[in-house]
Amino acid sequence: MELKESPIAEAGMLIRRPVADVFAAIVDPTITTKFWFTHSSGRLGAGKTVQWEWRMYGVSTTVEVSEIVPNEKIVMQWSEPPTTVVWTFTQMPGDTTFLEVSNFGFAGSGDQQVQQAIGSTGGFSLVLAGAKAWLEQGLMLGLIGDRHPKGLK
Template sequence: MNSITVEAQMMIRKPVEEVFKAFIDPNITTQFWFTKSSGPLKKGKTVTWEWEMYGAVAEVLTKDIVPNKLIATQWGNPATQVDYVFTELTPQNTYVTIKNYGFTETGEELHKTLMNNTGGFTTVLDGLKAYLEHGIQLNLIADKFPQNLKQ
């Protein structure tokens, strides 16, 4: 395992409690990220996230929760750590940092994974910002890889 960490970050113009809840509560998260979840994130529990448009599924273990500060998870194949860190800048502004680490890949595979995860988590934060600040569902995840795209 190497010590490389992917980071994506964004200021969200909403109170920390609201931004934190957006990641815990799948009724909110499905508005900007995955399409289905088996339940809310709870410490020590595993939930299933689905991206129906891609036929993709992830088992997500919540390792720790510090209300309005941290959600620590493990997921992916191979599994990596994904931490969501919430910093209250003002009562109406929250800075969210997503940190992904614990990669086992090397060489070109590691490079590809780092690029994909950096872009993916940035897209998640962009969608979160649009949804929480403006009530707009941008469909960023669904439109990232359109089915009719010829590569």
């Protein structure tokens, strides 16, 4: 299958917290580990490379940050082969934030790229839901760990 356009994974969520809090939740692994990955080698920063781990799955990835605009945008590359992830933070009325994430640059055949985009959209939707629950209610939902439970084929 040949694609006319490369697929883009997109997800977005209104989070009822100030933009600085939502931005910190993505760059600071002491917060991010409450709703996404289990371990990180450090905080995200422009030009930095960090390692993220999901120990329940025995999986890790290298994250290279190419751009950060505090409280507005994070651009990073991750996975193998690398894809680009763009986080956009929009300050909304009433100390709320609309957080959007897009992932693009998938490799492989057209069908493979579409499958990767579908999987990425689902994964980032869970990340945003988990971030919302943690930031608004202090709830650790365990969405990422429960997505692929052991023993399920």
